[in-house]
Amino acid sequence: MKSAFFGFLLSTAVVVPAMAALQQGDVAPNFKTQASLAGKEFTFSLGDALKKGPVVVYFYPSAYTRGCNVQAHTFAVNYDKFTAVGASVVGVSLDDIARLNEFSADPEFCAGKLPVASDTSGKIAQSFDLQVKGPSADMKDTRGAQIAHGFAERTTFIVLPNGKIAETIGGVSPTDNVQKALEAVQRLAANKQ
Template sequence: MTKIIHLLTTLSLGLATGLAQAALNEGSNAPDFKTQASLAGKSFTYSLKDALRKGPVVVYFYPSAYTNGCNLQAHTFAEQLDKFSAAGASVVGVSLDSIDRLNRFSADPDYCAGKLAVASDADGKIAKAYALSVREAAAGRKDTKGQDIDHGFAERTTFVIQPDGRIVATIGNLAPVANVQKALEVVRGLSGKGS
């Protein structure tokens, strides 16, 4: 009985604090967004609507540049970008990092390698539009470069969006590399270009 009470208390606390918030599901319309982004260290205005005119888009939300899992995920997307392009899709990462931080991250050969566009959602509005939870960084949290992290974290979730704006896959609860591989599998399924 004590275990059941503890479980119910934990669940109700999670619901009350928004931790149990669910991401938008397959079949939902993807909220459009326009924001500052960076590619190879250069800022530009990213528009989801414009990107969808060219084909499917993989929008992946990640907690923070220069953190272990996010570094690995960005590096893996950058390494696999040619495969996404061959299947007709583009990829953009979205985090609550500042555009200055993303300029460095996007150009870093160990992470985005000048290939992968990453967009700034500094106020978390884009993540929240996709029904993702956003939490504040713990005080004193440092990144892998030893710098303070002074922004919130969106939960790691990837959306594959068709050109009509409909979400065809919501990918969460996977390790960074598995997340990228699942997104590639979905995109290849859309294009009919298998592995």
């Protein structure tokens, strides 16, 4: 019962606005960490990604949880729309790299399109002024596996090539989060013309 209640809280955490998170005009902390794309590990560097255009950095509580599954799938389905306007996307969670290797390759979620980065200490999330909570002793994912790490609040940042945050998106459903991120990068692209 406790696990189900915590799972409910985790899935509804999207409706709490990210009040303390970095906001428009703030400089995004540069970070470098292990990441996975299509099950293959690589080193993700925000600074390097920004050299190619705006980056959508989205923090999510945990791979293989309801809302995060929906959000990853929605980003993956729309990934070509992001790249069409010159933006890239990276998900960040407190999951370890082994878990992210599975999640990034899973055809139901990241589908080999969406890179996801590991922030096991929560320091990257905290550098963006996000709350990190947990772990819960009895929290299980949608596959029934124990989740032994903490959780960052679901918040997305649109980071410009100059390192400044163009928009912070929080307090909306996982699908609305993706839609608002897509609208933001499409606006940025339209304003460049």
